[in-house]
Amino acid sequence: MEGPAETFRILQVEDDEADARLAERELRRAGLVFEARRVETKEGLSRALAEFRPDVILADYTLPGFDALGVLDVARRFAPATPVLVVTGTITEETAVSCLRAGAADYLLKDRLGRLPSAVTTALVSRRTEQERRLLAAAVGQADESIVITDDAARIHWVNPAFERTTGYSKEESIGQNPRILKSGRQDEAFYAEMWKTLARGEVWRGRFTNRRKDGTLVEADATISPVRDASGAVTHYVAVQRDVTRETALQRQLELSQRVEALGRMAGGIAHDFNNLLGVIRGYAELLLRYPQGPDDVRAALEEMVRAADRGARLTSQLLAFGRRQVLKPHVVDLRAALSEMDTMLRRILGETVELEVRAPAPVWVSVDPGRLEQVVLNLVVNARDAMPAGGRLTIEVQSRDGDGDGGSPATALLRISDTGEGMTADVLDHLFEPFFTTKAEGKGTGLGLATVYGIVTQSGGAVLVDSAPGCGATFQISLPSALQGEGPAGEKSNRPGPA
Ligand SMILES: Nc1ncnc2c1ncn2[C@@H]1O[C@H](COP(=O)(O)OP(=O)(O)OP(=O)(O)O)[C@@H](O)[C@H]1O
Ligand SMILES: [Mg+2]
Missing domain, CATH: 3.30.565.10 (Histidine kinase-like ATPase, C-terminal domain)
Structure with a gap:
């Protein structure tokens, strides 16, 4: 509907022009603002559905070579969301039932058109509700976030396709189950206790889960769980919206790890380098002193011990140099x-x-x-x-x-x-x-x-x-x-x- 919400387009499928005028007058008298068009044939109806795009259709029950059931059939195929009201001179219970079965929103008698404005208004409201419901279902169905609705006993009531994709569980496998099927064991009991405590207070819980997919692999998700209340304010369901952050967290972790190892490597390599030089000096002097054969035996033994200790130290520092990537490689x-x-x-x-x-x-x-x-x-x-x-x-x-x-x-x-x-x-x-x-x-x-x-x-x-x-x-x-x-x-x-x- 374009323009202000109150204006709408009405299509009459009616062979009697006077009857059509009558209906229009009834609607205007009730204060409804609309644009009207009238057609008589099936072809006219099809064209009007495409070009005029009515918000509501009024169909005469008996038409030349055509009837309200035909109108309902065309409308259902080409404009399924548009309500059709059947207007008729006389109606038997049988025709009324067949019209409703065929999808009519309502039916009215031509000599009691006083009810027409309210019938049209009701049809328009339910059409809008239906459109909103469809939009909502499409949006939630196509959302990239996985969405699960559970009842208040934590039984899964509904899941969207993103949930099926990320967890590997189909809708049929999930419904009726407890979300526990996704438990990875990576969170402890205290984690769940805290979550349930928040939800029991009627508050929204936010956090990060590690879930287990059906194939056993793990998936990390940022989750929000909100209580869903009915008109009386009682919590009847919970809705959990989760975003898969597995790749991001893995990359983040890898980055942090390599940064830490890099920093450690630089430090260790730097220390080892200086240390190695000092060890070289100690070893050098010890060896020099060993060249004096006249030294007492216990001094010689001590010097030999010093050389051995310096060698052990050098082996250690060479490992540190390797870690710090400061060794000479001969590829x-x-x-x-x-x-x-x-x-x-x-x-x-x-x-x-x-x-x-x-x-x-x-x-x-x-x-x-x-x-x-x-x-x-x-x-x-x-x-x-x-x-x-x-x-x-x-x-x-x-x-x-x-x-x-x-x-x-x-x-x-x-x-x-x-x-x-x-x-x-x-x-x-x-x-x-x-x-x-x-x-x-x-x-x-x-x-x-x-x-x-x-x-x-x-x-x-x-x-x-x-x-x-x-x-x-x-x-x-x-x-x-x-x-x-x-x-x-x-x-x-x-x-x-x-x-x-
Ligand atoms: N194949 C493995 N399986 C299980 N744990 C391992 C394995 N390889 C390494 N680890 C773990 O990583 C730790 C660090 O290994 P790393 O080789 O750096 O040191 P280390 O073996 O403890 O001592 P070092 O190699 O210097 O004698 C080990 O103590 C062990 O806990
Ligand atoms: Mg080792």
């Missing part, structure tokens, strides 16, 4: 498959009898890396995996090449994946994994420098480390390194050309 073109096969005996000895080792390397994989450092990376990861499987298990090492996207896209990389079937890690451990001196091992068992070293070596070599783990589900460390072509000169310069498959 070569290395075949990961060949490198692993050379380490095979040593790895099996480290893993012992109870851990099964499987190496999947179907083809050579050429990378540009310092071979000594590569060995250090693999050893650290394998020792960690062994420690995570005290009762035995399985260690899988996979290497493969991954082609780049070609022109200017991501370069070709080599993947080294080490998976174990051990105890896995909590989210908390994962958060601190690469920090130097972070260890969960008993005093004297681990220094917490293993993964810090791995991180430093891999990033300094132009690669990246990814971890995937959950408590009880083992752990997978995936290292990507820049690919190199076989026989490419003493690398160092990274190659963007795809390596051999």
Whole structure:
């Protein structure tokens, strides 16, 4: 409807012009403001529906070659939201029933048109209500946020398509269920208790959930749950609107983690560098004094002890330098498959009898890396995996090449994946994994420098480390390194050309 809300368009399907005038006069007398048009035939009706776009239709029951049921049929097909009122000279109960069945909003007798204005007004109001309902349903149905309505006993009453998409549960599977089906176990009982307490007070609850999809994967959502009240003010339902923020939070977490590790790396590398120089000085003077053979034996023993301590200190600082990416790398073109096969005996000895080792390397994989450092990376990861499987298990090492996207896209990389079937890690451990001196091992068992070293070596070599783990589900460390072509000169310069498959 254009213009002020009170004006509307009325279409009369009526062969008797005098009857049409009569109806119009009745409506104007009641103060209704409208624009009217009259048609007599089916063709006229179809055209008027398209061009005049009436808000309400008055249909004479008997028309030449046409009747109100025909009008209702055309209206239902081409203007389903437009109410049709049937106006007739006489009406039997039977015709009245068939009109209502066919979708008539009301029917009126021509000799009692006094009721016409109120019938039209009612039809217009219910049309608007119906339009609003449709709009609301379309908006909620097409919203990107997932929407769930539960009753006051927390049974799911309705869900929108976005809910089906994000959770993997269809409408049919969800209705009647408790939203508990989405519980991930990432929130404790206190979290839910607090939520219900807020809702019980009739207040809106806002927070972040980690939900479990039907396929078991987790989804993080920003949620708002609001009580829905009926006319008397009693809470009858709850509506939960949730926005999927899984990707954003993962990116945010990754960014925070790498920033923290970067900062730590700079600090550790800086300290280690100066420290190494001081250790060098201490060791140098100790060695100098050892050259005087006439010194007493106990002094010699003390000096030898100093040299050994300085060496131990230097090993520690070299790990810190690796983490801080301040070591000198001597990269070569290395075949990961060949490198692993050379380490095979040593790895099996480290893993012992109870851990099964499987190496999947179907083809050579050429990378540009310092071979000594590569060995250090693999050893650290394998020792960690062994420690995570005290009762035995399985260690899988996979290497493969991954082609780049070609022109200017991501370069070709080599993947080294080490998976174990051990105890896995909590989210908390994962958060601190690469920090130097972070260890969960008993005093004297681990220094917490293993993964810090791995991180430093891999990033300094132009690669990246990814971890995937959950408590009880083992752990997978995936290292990507820049690919190199076989026989490419003493690398160092990274190659963007795809390596051999
Ligand atoms: N494969 C794994 N499975 C389970 N937890 C692991 C695994 N790898 C590492 N971790 C956890 O990460 C922590 C840090 O590992 P990292 O190698 O840096 O230090 P560490 O093994 O404790 O000591 P270090 O390597 O210096 O001897 C470990 O203490 C352990 O809690
Ligand atoms: Mg370790």
